[in-house]
Amino acid sequence: MAIIVNKEEKRRNIALSCRELLLEHGIDNLTISQIARTAGIGKGTIYEYFENKEDIVFEIITTFISEHEKRLEEISRADIPTREKLFHFFYLLFENETAKRHLNIYKEFLAISLTHEAKEMLEFSEQCREKFIMILNRILETGITSGELDGQMQISASSLVLFGTGLVVDSRLSTCDVEKEIEIFLNTLFGERESKSREKK
């Protein structure tokens, strides 16, 4: 008989081999021919493992997002004040150049899932949202038990997620200073930060 390849594995390998290509070119300037060349296979072979271009890009982006989620979980478990956890939670995608490259891809992902109503992609987004809410709830709960958060203040994780989404989207605008916006928002939730000591040292 003929060779039987592990479709799942090869699919993942193709995706992995094109991560850098995607970061470099962005979604719209990424062609199937490029992907095939980079993966070292024929153009037609791509379609043995993926439905369409969207499917490939989605697969690659999935790998980025799950890494991001891992880092968010680390933050939620870190031994730092609650307010700082939240700051890092929001700021994680902006804090350095690598993060910003990932941010760009995440924005492109949002753009696609905003226009193409592919069921699979929506489901994935919903799972992400659930995960974000879960992590945020962990942060909020430990904040309440530690007494940092007023139990009656009723900060909702889902509101925080919406703020975070808005932050990602509006960060494209030069008039939106991400760091400042996060501070302002946290000030609304926590009250003005007592000392600005952190800022100058």
Place this chain on the structure above:
Amino acid sequence: MAIIVNKEEKRRNIALSCRELLLEHGIDNLTISQIARTAGIGKGTIYEYFENKEDIVFEIITTFISEHEKRLEEISRADIPTREKLFHFFYLLFENETAKRHLNIYKEFLAISLTHEAKEMLEFSEQCREKFIMILNRILETGITSGELDGQMQISASSLVLFGTGLVVDSRLSTCDVEKEIEIFLNTLFGERESKSREKK
């Protein structure tokens, strides 16, 4: 000589004649040929008045957004409680079917401006943001002078805008109940709503 047409006016007319077409098909499924046919002109003529497809779509969307801004201003000036103004501010794009069609186009606009870094489009987005902030500030200020808002609570308009952006984006997810999310968020800002009277009648 030959006829001198009013370029600005014709440009606007082409855009206006294609509003319905855009609402119907969405950006990606809207072709230049369709636009030309609908506007009753040749395909090449399009490019006398627009740089590219993006430019046309942008022009059409601009008309929608400025209408939306007008409605937001009306809300800010309405004679209703501050909290209700904010609710309508956020809910305006979701409250009926026409609004939802406009929402879809707005999402597509976000998607484009999220990926294509065209200067003109970014500038327009920044102007929108400024306008939203201005309107929200008017709402907040009258709320403070009327005593509905605690002057020290320090709600920031820009935070509200970010929440609103997030709402638009995440509203695509079936797990995001827009109305509920707005209520939850307002509860965080205003404290739990005293009576739920409004809900049942």
Place this chain on the structure above:
DNA sequence: TTCTTATGACTGACCGTCGGTCAATTAAAT
């Protein structure tokens, strides 16, 4: 062991579609 054959893996030439271009045409003003 060697040969045959079945079949999944793979390929790139090809297709349809689309955004965008441009040489040719039209028609108004002089």
Place this chain on the structure above:
DNA sequence: ATTTAATTGACCGACGGTCAGTCATAAGAA
């Protein structure tokens, strides 16, 4: 008649996606 703004649709190149055909190997027959 000449000039020139305005208009046009045939055409182009690039792209995502398809498919008829090729290749490589495992399994069975000799």
